[in-house]
Amino acid sequence: MSYLHTILKKLQDHSITPPAEVTDAIYRNIQEEKAEAGLKKEFEQVSELKNRSVTPPAFLLENILREAKPAKVVSFRQYIPRIAAALLVIAAVAVIIRLTGKKDVAKETATIPSTENKSLATDSPAKKDSVIAPVVLPKHSTYLASNTKKKIRSKPDSKTGKAWIDGQDFVVHNNDLFFSFTNFKYNELPSFITSESTEAVKVNLDHSSSITISEGMVGIMKRMYQQKKNGKPTARARRERKKLQRWKDSDVKFFDKHVEKNPMDPLDLAEFIF
Amino acid sequence: MRSASLFIFCFLFSVAAKAQSTAGENEFHQKDFTITYDINIISNKKKTIAETYNGAVKSVYVKGNSVKLRLVSLMRIQNIYYTHLTKDTSAVAVIVKESGKSKYKFKLGKSNWELFNAKYVSAEIKLSEDSLLLLNRVCKKAVLTYPNGSKLTAYYVPGTKNEALAAAEPMFAGLPGIVLQYEYHQGKKGILYTASNISFEPLAASYFTIPSKGYPTKKFTPGKTFKGNIPEDEEEEED
Numbered sequence: 338m339s340y341l342h343t344i345l346k347k348l349q350d351h352s353i354t355p356p357a358e359v360t361d362a363i364y365r366n367i368q369e370e371k372a373e374a375g376l377k378k379e380f381e382q383v384s385e386l387k388n389r390s391v392t393p394p395a396f397l398l399e400n401i402l403r404e405a406k407p408a409k410v411v412s413f414r415q416y417i418p419r420i421a422a423a424l425l426v427i428a429a430v431a432v433i434i435r436l437t438g439k440k441d442v443a444k445e446t447a448t449i450p451s452t453e454n455k456s457l458a459t460d461s462p463a464k465k466d467s468v469i470a471p472v473v474l475p476k477h478s479t480y481l482a483s484n485t486k487k488k489i490r491s492k493p494d495s496k497t498g499k500a501w502i503d504g505q506d507f508v509v510h511n512n513d514l515f516f517s518f519t520n521f522k523y524n525e526l527p528s529f530i531t532s533e534s535t536e537a538v539k540v541n542l543d544h545s546s547s548i549t550i551s552e553g554m555v556g557i558m559k560r561m562y563q564q565k566k567n568g569k570p571t572a573r574a575r576r577e578r579k580k581l582q583r584w585k586d587s588d589v590k591f592f593d594k595h596v597e598k599n600p601m602d603p604l605d606l607a608e609f610i611f
Numbered sequence: 612m613r614s615a616s617l618f619i620f621c622f623l624f625s626v627a628a629k630a631q632s633t634a635g636e637n638e639f640h641q642k643d644f645t646i647t648y649d650i651n652i653i654s655n656k657k658k659t660i661a662e663t664y665n666g667a668v669k670s671v672y673v674k675g676n677s678v679k680l681r682l683v684s685l686m687r688i689q690n691i692y693y694t695h696l697t698k699d700t701s702a703v704a705v706i707v708k709e710s711g712k713s714k715y716k717f718k719l720g721k722s723n724w725e726l727f728n729a730k731y732v733s734a735e736i737k738l739s740e741d742s743l744l745l746l747n748r749v750c751k752k753a754v755l756t757y758p759n760g761s762k763l764t765a766y767y768v769p770g771t772k773n774e775a776l777a778a779a780e781p782m783f784a785g786l787p788g789i790v791l792q793y794e795y796h797q798g799k800k801g802i803l804y805t806a807s808n809i810s811f812e813p814l815a816a817s818y819f820t821i822p823s824k825g826y827p828t829k830k831f832t833p834g835k836t837f838k839g840n841i842p843e844d845e846e847e848e849e850d
Contacts (some may be wrong), residue, residue, distance in 0.1 A: 351700055363737065410691065443704060444678050511711055511714075512688050512709050512710040512711070512714075513687075513710045513711045513712070514684075514685050514686075514688075515663065515685050515686050515687075516709070516711070518685070537666060542683065546668065546670075546683055547668065548666055548667055548668050548683050548684060548685065549649070549665075549666030550666055550685060551652070551657070551662050551665035551666045552657065553657030553658060553659075553662040553665065554662040554663065554665065554666070554685065556657070556658070557658060557662065575691055584660045584663060584686075585686070587660065588660075588663070588686050588687065588698055589711075589713075592687070593708065593715075594687075596717060596829070596831055596832060597726070597727055599691075599706075599727070600664075600682055600684070600686075600687060600689055601680055601682045601689065601691065602782070603732065603763065603795035603802045603804065604757070604761065604763075604795065605791070606664060606802060607800075607801075609660075609662065610652065610659070610660055610661040610663075610802075611654075611666055611797050611800050
């Protein structure tokens with residue numbers, strides 16, 4: 338019994354140091370609680386400030402009211418007449434431009450019909466559909482030269498069409514391919530004339546029509562557009578041009594003057610070309 | 612067994628051939644069609660006036676009783692509008708020159724149209740068994756001989772004769788089919804017309820509208836050579 342009492346007494350005084358991790362954890366928790374408590378306390382203090390209000394001094398309000406001016410109210414209605422006037426001016430300018438453009442076309446196109454009628458009445462057959470030397474710039478070439486500088490906004494002239502060769506387009510006057518292809522300006526020669534190749538060339542007239550300019554004809558055209566160093570046609574070019582002019586005259590004489598001759602008839606065509 | 616399969620093969624082949632010919636015949640009779648011919652000049656000389664028509668294109672447009680023949684060449688563009696079985700016999704055909712400054716048109720009545728094509732009436736036609744495949748169509752050969760001794764060789768698709776086209780092109784009226792190639796020779800030189808395309812797409816009526824404005828009507832006076840300008844005469848010939 339005394340032994341048991343001694344042990345118990347010893348155990349009473351016995352102590353075991355807890356592991357360091359435990360004490361650290363406890364310490365951390367205590368610190369966190371302290372921080373939370375601190376933050377909580379500060380939060381509560383700030384919350385109190387949130388609801389706090391301070392009445393501004395009276396003189397401040399008086400100054401503000403004195404300086405403030407009434408806002409300018411802008412009404413859209415007052416701009417309506419100005420906008421309408423501007424639109425009217427723009428419309429009037431557009432109409433004037435459009436009418437002016439039509440008049441220009443009428444002036445330009447009027448020259449061709451009047452020239453045509455004149456030639457039918459008085460010109461000799463040799464001058465009709467003539468192969469004109471580009472150096473001299475006759476009426477048609479002049480028309481073309483001036484026309485390229487002006488922009489025609491109205492409908493295209495019904496007397497001119499277009500043809501395409503390898504994506505390059507050309508104006509065709511009066512549906513006359515022969516005239517159009519023998520009256521290029523030297524600075525606007527198509528690539529098939531300026532290139533080294535003498536291969537036949539396909540000419541597209543529209544979505545469905547196309548013809549071929551034969552190798553022989555390509556060669557003739559190349560020779561017709563030969564130039565000297567000074568830009569003037571060579572003697573050979575002049576001879577070719579005269580020859581083409583004679584061909585054109587012959588065609589008109591054979592098929593237009595002899596009405597029973599049909600260029601679609603192989604017999605009549607052979608009689609003409611052979 | 613072998614003979615039976617051969618018989619079946621022959622039977623099927625004949626049915627297919629007949630179907631093809633029937634189909635071809637039906638197409639040219641029942642649908643609008645367009646035939647485009649490439650014109651090639653056969654000659655050793657390449658610097659002559661013939662080159663202005665070498666590479667030209669002739670097109671034939673047929674819509675019911677309306678036919679349009681169109682020539683597009685470097686030298687000129689010309690059309691013939693023909694109306695088959697028209698009640699207006701004063702203008703069965705209209706020839707229109709569409710190119711150049713001096714455009715014009717001629718209206719031909721029935722008698723003038725016959726006069727215009729008189730040289731074909733007395734042509735001697737000789738059909739041959741020779742054939743040629745053109746645009747996936749078997750064409751038979753025919754030789755047309757004219758009074759002056761010249762000959763024209765044509766290849767036609769048998770069983771495809773179109774009455775309106777035959778009337779518009781009396782040159783081939785005596786052939787039992789539509790011509791896809793024809794060739795005319797003068798010695799070593801010749802002109803070859805070869806069909807490059809056949810289309811059965813519907814044709815708009817505007818294709819057959821005869822132009823009026825800018826195309827003064829000229830008087831058709833065959834055999835007369837006009838010195839100077841072609842005279843205008845608004846009086847139409849009465850047949």
